[in-house]
Amino acid sequence: MQLKLKVWRQDGPEAPGRFETYDAVDIKPDMSFLEMLDVVNNRLVEAGGDPITFDSDCREGICGTCGVMIDGQAHGPWKGAATCQLHMRAFRDGDTIVIEPWQAAGFPIVKDLMVNRASFDAIVSSGGFISADTGAAPDANEIPIPKPVADSAMDAAACIGCGACVAACPNSAAQLFTSAKLAHLNLLPQGQAERFKRTEAMVETMEQFFGSCTNHGECHEACPKEIPLDFIALMNRDYLKSKLKNRKLAGQVFP
Amino acid sequence: MTATQDRPAGAGATRPEAARINKPVRHRSIPLLDLYQTAVGKKWVMAITGIALMGFVFAHMFGNLKMYFGPADYDSYAEALKTIAYPFLPKTMVLWLFRVGLLVFFALHIHSAYSLTRMNHRARPTKYSRRDYIAANFAGRTMRWTGIIVALFLLWHLADLTFGLGNPDFVYGQVYNNVVTTFDRWPVALIYVIANLALGVHLYHGTWSIFQTVGSMNPHFNPMRNPVRRGFAAGFTIVVIGANISFPLAVQFGIVGG
Numbered sequence: 001m002q003l004k005l006k007v008w009r010q011d012g013p014e015a016p017g018r019f020e021t022y023d024a025v026d027i028k029p030d031m032s033f034l035e036m037l038d039v040v041n042n043r044l045v046e047a048g049g050d051p052i053t054f055d056s057d058c059r060e061g062i063c064g065t066c067g068v069m070i071d072g073q074a075h076g077p078w079k080g081a082a083t084c085q086l087h088m089r090a091f092r093d094g095d096t097i098v099i100e101p102w103q104a105a106g107f108p109i110v111k112d113l114m115v116n117r118a119s120f121d122a123i124v125s126s127g128g129f130i131s132a133d134t135g136a137a138p139d140a141n142e143i144p145i146p147k148p149v150a151d152s153a154m155d156a157a158a159c160i161g162c163g164a165c166v167a168a169c170p171n172s173a174a175q176l177f178t179s180a181k182l183a184h185l186n187l188l189p190q191g192q193a194e195r196f197k198r199t200e201a202m203v204e205t206m207e208q209f210f211g212s213c214t215n216h217g218e219c220h221e222a223c224p225k226e227i228p229l230d231f232i233a234l235m236n237r238d239y240l241k242s243k244l245k246n247r248k249l250a251g252q253v254f255p
Numbered sequence: 256m257t258a259t260q261d262r263p264a265g266a267g268a269t270r271p272e273a274a275r276i277n278k279p280v281r282h283r284s285i286p287l288l289d290l291y292q293t294a295v296g297k298k299w300v301m302a303i304t305g306i307a308l309m310g311f312v313f314a315h316m317f318g319n320l321k322m323y324f325g326p327a328d329y330d331s332y333a334e335a336l337k338t339i340a341y342p343f344l345p346k347t348m349v350l351w352l353f354r355v356g357l358l359v360f361f362a363l364h365i366h367s368a369y370s371l372t373r374m375n376h377r378a379r380p381t382k383y384s385r386r387d388y389i390a391a392n393f394a395g396r397t398m399r400w401t402g403i404i405v406a407l408f409l410l411w412h413l414a415d416l417t418f419g420l421g422n423p424d425f426v427y428g429q430v431y432n433n434v435v436t437t438f439d440r441w442p443v444a445l446i447y448v449i450a451n452l453a454l455g456v457h458l459y460h461g462t463w464s465i466f467q468t469v470g471s472m473n474p475h476f477n478p479m480r481n482p483v484r485r486g487f488a489a490g491f492t493i494v495v496i497g498a499n500i501s502f503p504l505a506v507q508f509g510i511v512g513g
Contacts, residue, residue: 019384072387103381105276170391171375203295207277211378212294212371214398215464217390230472237470239295243286 001027001088004096005040007052013108013116019098022052029089033076034059034066036088053112059084061224064160067167068113069100074164074222082162082224102163104172106209119209120161120177126205127198128181130190143189156183158225168222171211176219178206179235180227186238196242196250203239276378294374297367302468304364305461309491311357312458316498322511326431333430365406372399394460401457408450415443434502435512444503455496462488 003024010017024040031039034056041051057065061082068083070076076086091097099113107115145153157180165176182199185191191198213232220229280292290296321332339349388396415437419425424436438444463484466477476483505511 017381069383069386072383072385073389098385100383100385103379103383105378105380170379170388170396172378173375204280204293207294207374208275208279209378210276211375212298213468214371214375214395215460215467216388216392216395218388221389229467230477233467233470233472235470236295236298236468237472239293240290240299240470243290243296 001029001091001093003027003036003088003091003094006096006098007113008100009052009112010101010109012111017109027088029087031088032059032084033070033086033088034084053110053114055114056084061085062160064162067102067162067164069098069102069167071098074102074168075162075224079221080224080226082160082164085224102167104163104166104210106172106174107163107166115163117161117163120163120174122209123174123178123202123205124161124181127194127201128185130185130194132190145188149187153184153187155227156180156187156231159184159223159227160225162224164222164224165219165227166210168218169211169213170216170218171214173213173219174206174210175213175232175235176223176227176229178202179231182235182238183231186234192250195238196245196247199235199238200242203235203242277374291367294371297371298468300363301367301371302465304360304367305465307356307360308364309458309462311353311360312454312495313491316495319502320498322431322434322502323505329431329434330429333428361406361409365402368399368402392460394456395464397456398460401453404450404453405457408446408453411446412450431512435506438503438506439512441507444507447503448500451496451499454499455492458492458495459488462491 001024005022005024006019007022008017009020022040022044024036025043027036027039034054037052037054044051054068055065057063059066061084064082066083067075070083070086075081075083077090078086101107101109101113102115104115106119107117110116159177159180161177163174163177166172166174169175182202185198186195215229217229220227277294278292280289283289291300318332318336322329337347337350394401414420415422416433419427419433422433422437425433438447463481466481466484471477471484502511506513
């Protein structure tokens with residue numbers, strides 16, 4: 001396969017960005033998108049040029065490190081796949097592919113296609129945990145959890161924090177990420193003790209970095225783990241409750 | 256029992272490399288007052304005022320159907336609006352309560368939309384050179400424009416049929432006459448039809464969005480792909496806008512006042 005790449009190049013966070021065009025030759029349809037970039041970078045280095053900087057780690061869709069806008073879609077045209085899981089057979093010989101970094105004020109560009117996602121860490125560290133005693137691990141099935149609840153919490157926990165939801169959102173909103181991180185704890189018994197404190201802190205931290213939700217649903221379409229929008233509804237509900245509930249009564253079984 | 260280690264809220268929030276899109280929330284003694292400082296809180300305000308305004312737009316449409324019953328019925332309906340709950344309450348009191356309430360709802364709906372729009376523009380300073388939308392539809396992406404069209408139309412509508420500006424045949428209190436004489440001019444009828452189409456597009460996205468914003472996620476009511484929400488939004492929009500558009504058309508074709 002022979003392709004043309006239109007790639008966003010930016011020397012640093014403050015530097016102005018520009019598009020540069022590269023030829024990708026000898027690309028095989030069974031290469032992953034990142035392998036294709038590796039091939040292009042090898043040629044760039046051999047020719048004495050500056051390779052295209054991009055993030056990647058596990059290359060099997062579970063770490064959430066990679067991610068670029070490919071032809072105007074976060075992680076490219078395949079649904080439910082991260083950039084590393086996208087293969088070159090998704091494209092046709094002779095195509096021109098536009099590659100851009102995630103664009104959001106909350107994700108400053110480090111270099112080229114690599115962005116700084118420290119704002120996600122700030123959201124999680126403000127409440128995305130449970131406080132537990134140290135010591136021997138408790139028995140795994142000590143607390144009964146209904147199967148639909150466990151399934152739903154597991155769906156939320158599938159979030160790998162890649163940032164595609166923010167990148168795909170016209171408002172650079174991180175509602176799908178934050179709501180998934182909230183839901184996987186707020187749905188389970190272990191998450192109840194800090195539920196409203198957590199919701200309040202994580203929503204308010206999120207809003208210092210990202211925009212607001214306009215219910216388009218682009219985030220769900222872009223998400224490599226296909227996290228449903230229902231978690232955003234749950235977050236909206238829990239956030240209002242965090243402001244309304246009498247937390248002195250939060251230990252009651254029927255709140 | 257649990258050794259809770261209190262971590263600072265929003266640890267790392269002050270990292271210099273990250274942009275500040277919204278100011279940190281200043282917590283008040285009454286937590287409910289914190290809400291309007293946050294985008295999620297503003298969306299709640301937008302949803303609740305949206306529900307109230309939907310109620311108004313429906314009642315407005317329903318009441319105006321009286322014009323198909325003739326001048327006597329229509330004028331007496333307009334008169335009756337001034338005497339709701341009379342003689343328990345003074346005349347026009349309920350009407351004024353509605354008017355003040357509507358003004359407050361409009362003000363909150365527009366202010367929350369304005370401030371969220373500003374926030375969203377700050378959050379995406381650099382646009383993509385190419386963007387393929389998959390889920391975002393026309394209605395959702397034009398909310399701001401249809402909202403502005405509806406707001407401008409509202410000012411015109413008040414001037415036209417409440418204050419009687421620009422209609423030489425306007426007579427205070429003769430509602431049927433005023434409606435017929437204003438809709439008889441085709442450019443006016445056209446403005447009403449276009450503005451109502453914009454309102455319809457706005458209502459469709461707004462109505463189904465309300466379910467999401469107020470946290471409706473019960474699978475019994477929201478099965479996959481949300482046919483219930485979408486169906487309700489489409490049905491409500493078609494009923495309200497269909498009837499609203501029929502009024503200027505009925506006058507134009509001589510069905511009303513002909």
